[in-house]
Amino acid sequence: xxxxxxxxxxxxxxxxxxxxxxxxxxxxxxxxxxxxxxxxxxxxxxxxxxxxxxxxxxxxxxxxxxxxxxxxxxxxxxxxxxxxxxxxxxxxxxxxxxxxxxxxxxxxxxxxxxxxxxxxxxxxxxxxxxxxxxxxxxxxxxxxxxxxxxxxxxxxxxxxxxxxxxxxxxxxxxxxxxxxxxxxxxxxxxxxxxxxxxxxxxxxxxxxxxxxxxxxxxxxxxxxxxxxxxxxxxxxxxxxxxxxxxxxxxxxxxxxxxxxxxxxxxxx
Amino acid sequence: xxxxxxxxxxxxxxxxxxxxxxxxxxxxxxxxxxxxxxxxxxxxxxxxxxxxxxxxxxxxxxxxxxxxxxxxxxxxxxxxxxxxxxxxxxxxxxxxxxxxxxxxxxxxxxxxxxxxxxxxxxxxxxxxxxxxxxxxxxxxxxxxxxxxxxxxxxxxxxxxxxxxxxxxxxxxxxxxxxxxxxxxxxxxxxxxxxxxxxxxxxxxxxxxxxxxxxxxxxxxxxxxxxxxxxxxxxxxxxxxxxxxxxxxxxxxxxxxxxxxxxxxxxxxxxxxxxxxxxxxxxxxxxxx
Numbered sequence: 001x002x003x004x005x006x007x008x009x010x011x012x013x014x015x016x017x018x019x020x021x022x023x024x025x026x027x028x029x030x031x032x033x034x035x036x037x038x039x040x041x042x043x044x045x046x047x048x049x050x051x052x053x054x055x056x057x058x059x060x061x062x063x064x065x066x067x068x069x070x071x072x073x074x075x076x077x078x079x080x081x082x083x084x085x086x087x088x089x090x091x092x093x094x095x096x097x098x099x100x101x102x103x104x105x106x107x108x109x110x111x112x113x114x115x116x117x118x119x120x121x122x123x124x125x126x127x128x129x130x131x132x133x134x135x136x137x138x139x140x141x142x143x144x145x146x147x148x149x150x151x152x153x154x155x156x157x158x159x160x161x162x163x164x165x166x167x168x169x170x171x172x173x174x175x176x177x178x179x180x181x182x183x184x185x186x187x188x189x190x191x192x193x194x195x196x197x198x199x200x201x202x203x204x205x206x207x208x209x210x211x212x213x214x215x216x217x218x219x220x221x222x223x224x225x226x227x228x229x230x231x232x233x234x235x236x237x238x239x240x241x242x243x244x245x246x247x248x249x250x251x252x253x254x255x256x257x258x259x260x261x262x263x264x265x266x267x268x
Numbered sequence: 269x270x271x272x273x274x275x276x277x278x279x280x281x282x283x284x285x286x287x288x289x290x291x292x293x294x295x296x297x298x299x300x301x302x303x304x305x306x307x308x309x310x311x312x313x314x315x316x317x318x319x320x321x322x323x324x325x326x327x328x329x330x331x332x333x334x335x336x337x338x339x340x341x342x343x344x345x346x347x348x349x350x351x352x353x354x355x356x357x358x359x360x361x362x363x364x365x366x367x368x369x370x371x372x373x374x375x376x377x378x379x380x381x382x383x384x385x386x387x388x389x390x391x392x393x394x395x396x397x398x399x400x401x402x403x404x405x406x407x408x409x410x411x412x413x414x415x416x417x418x419x420x421x422x423x424x425x426x427x428x429x430x431x432x433x434x435x436x437x438x439x440x441x442x443x444x445x446x447x448x449x450x451x452x453x454x455x456x457x458x459x460x461x462x463x464x465x466x467x468x469x470x471x472x473x474x475x476x477x478x479x480x481x482x483x484x485x486x487x488x489x490x491x492x493x494x495x496x497x498x499x500x501x502x503x504x505x506x507x508x509x510x511x512x513x514x515x516x517x518x519x520x521x522x523x524x525x526x527x528x529x530x531x532x533x534x535x536x537x538x539x540x541x542x543x544x545x546x547x548x549x550x551x552x553x554x555x556x
Contacts, residue, residue, distance in 0.1 A: 085530040086523050087478040093492065094523055097499070097516035186347035193349065193485055206350060213357060217385050223354040227346040234345045 003030040014038040014202050022201055022211065029221070032212050036225050039205035040233065045116075046188040046204075050123035051181055054131060057124070061132030062139050062169070076132070083129030088122070088187055089194055095122045096195030115196040123191075127184045131177060138173035139165070171248045178241045182234055205229055275508040287509045296494035300525070302408070303480045303491060310415040311476065315469075317420025322427035340428060343421035349482065355414040356486050360393075367391040404489070411486040419476055426468030431457060433464040463544050470537040477530055481522075495519055 009019040011034055023031050064076030083091070099112040112118040142165065150164040170177075189206040192198045198207055205226050212222040272278070272286035287293070324336030343351065365379060368391035375388050389395075394402040434457055442452035484492035499515030 081531075082527070086526040087481045089481040089484075089492070090519060090522050090526060093495075094516065094519040097513070097519055101513065101516050182344075186349075189347045189349050206347070206353070209350070210353060213353065217357070218380065219354050219357040219361075223350055226350050227342075230347060230350070231345040 003028075003034075006030045007034050010034045011038055012041070014041050014204070014208070016200060016202055020200075024215075027212060027216060032208075032222055033225055035208045035212075036205050036222060037229060039203055039208045040229050042115075042191070042202075042204035043185060043188045043233070046120060046123055046191060047181075047185040049120060050127050050188075051184055054124050054127035057128035058131035058135050059166075061128060062135035065132070065136045066139055079125075080129045080132055080136075083126050084133060088126055089190055091122050091126065092119060092190060092194035092196065095119075114199060115191050119191040119194075119196050123184070123188065126187070127180065130180050130184075131173075134173050134176045134180060135169055137176075138169045141172055142168045167248065174241070174245045174248055178238065178245070181237050181241060185233055185237060186230070276504075283509075287511075290509065292494070292498060295489075296491070296498055299489060299491045299494050302488065303483070306408075306412060306415065306480060306483060307476065309412050310419065311473065313412065313416040314419035314423055314476070317416050318423025318425075318427050321420060321424030322431060325424065325428050326431065336424070336428075339421050340425045343418055344425070348418050348479070349485070351418045352414055352482055352485060355417055356410055359410055359413060361385055364391055364393055367393060407486070407488055411483055411488050414486060415476075415479070419472065419479075422472050422475070423469065426465050426472060427461065429468065430461040430465035434460045466537075466541055466544060470533075470541070473533060473537065474530055477533060478526070491522055491525075495522055 006028070007030075010023075010031065012018050013022070013035060015038075022035070061076045061080060064072045065080070067073050067076075095118060096113065099109050099118050102109040103113055112121065146164060146168060147160070150160045155163060189204060192203045192207040193210075201211075203211075209222040209226040213219045216222075272289070275283065275286055278286055321336050321339045324332050325340055327333045327336065364385075364387045368375065368379065368387035371390045372388035377386065379386060394406045438456050438460060439452055442456045447455065481490070481492050483490040495518035496515060499513065499518035501513040502510050504510040
């Protein structure tokens with residue numbers, strides 16, 4: 001079987017298009033690369049959706065934490081504490097079994113026992129908590145002079161937030177936020193290793209890499225392939241978010257622009 | 269004391285007290301010890317690996333420096349879970365392969381036969397004849413080594429940065445006093461770098477705590493294993509304490525355990541940071 005045929009059969013296997021049965025023996029390199037690459041669809045889906053949706057909740061959380069009334073501040077603090085203080089792996093397990101228990105009583109929770117919604121919800125809350133903490137730190141380090149200048153120009157309330165506070169917060173938070181995004185994408189590999197079942201063997205990249213490693217008992221082929229895909233993904237994330245960083249900093253004089261550190265640091 | 273002789277007749281709190289002290293539950297509580305033991309062994313080991321990696325990355329010998337930089341860089345581009353799954357098999361096979369080469373030099377079949385990894389019986393580790401506890405210890409040791417390699421890379425990154433954060437003038441002064449490179453490293457750089465490394469290392473400690481449930485993936489009977497095992501619904505045929513699916517409660521207990529653990533760690537590390545930066549001209553309070 002030629003490699004093109006394999007790609008046609010298994011290229012979209014992880015979302016249920018193409019050959020139904022996974023290869024069982026005599027695995028070729030092409031099959032491994034194709035299936036693991038196909039699994040990356042899930043990683044990208046989880047990462048992109050959780051990151052985009054989590055961005056808004058993170059902003060709200062950061063604002064909530066700076067709010068004066070305790071009724072706004074406390075829930076935000078507790079949310080961040082809950083999701084940053086416990087391991088994602090345990091969160092997945094807990095959420096899965098909680099949804100499983102709720103499903104029996106309310107039909108509404110039906111989709112949440114499958115990975116596409118349930119795991120996504122956990123990842124969304126998780127990344128919102130971590131980025132909320134980053135944004136909170138950035139909010140607190142906005143130069144006081146900037147805000148005073150805004151007030152001197154007569155900007156108040158929503159207008160001040162939209163034109164001064166929010167862009168400055170993003171600019172200051174962005175390098176750490178890129179870091180968070182990278183490790184969120186890495187965290188998506190946990191989904192199918194925790195309770196969430198891979199329905200009809202539609203799993204993510206690590207699911208297929210593990211499948212091959214278990215079948216061939218040879219970890220030296222599938223895991224480096226997975227590593228290659230993730231390095232590519234990491235570079236894409238850095239590229240896209242780096243471009244956003246340049247846009248956020250475009251009004252600053254050349255020498256004050258922060259050179260983006262291209263060395264992600266595990267800060268979760 | 270409670271009498272747990274006839275569980276079927278017990279009710280309420282009495283039943284719960286008996287239920288929570290069965291042999292399997294005691295094993296569950298003991299597995300919290302496994303997690304703490306893993307942390308206690310892994311943290312210093314990972315720090316040692318990290319120190320080695322940072323020194324290698326700073327080395328003036330090019331291949332060693334490349335190796336150090338590669339070690340630091342690779343773990344950050346690839347999910348740590350992939351490393352965990354990889355190293356556990358790779359280390360196992362690597363060790364068995366080495367023993368195979370030494371113990372059975374006149375073995376003529378290839379080690380990899382299709383989907384099988386075959387070494388001679390004497391090279392197996394642990395030996396097929398060894399008792400069960402040897403297998404468990406070996407599995408745990410592999411897990412510790414895997415954690416140390418992965419977290420060593422993270423801490424190498426932190427220590428490498430901390431070594432570069434020590435003011436250049438300090439090293440220049442050391443050179444002016446006639447210290448050799450090695451002396452300056454030992455007497456000036458290493459004692460001063462810790463305060464720069466501490467924020468990163470305390471973050472790493474938190475990450476390490478939150479990575480301990482991954483022991484489950486490495487095949488160790490840890491708290492996640494027992495929570496799944498004990499929480500699943502039990503029918504009266506197999507146990508004296510039948511109950512429906514309680515896994516959600518068991519994982520809630522684990523969640524609370526980790527929340528308390530990270531909270532306490534955070535408080536301790538904060539105090540340590542304040543103590544270390546006392547009187548020092550670094551802005552320790554504003555670190556992540």
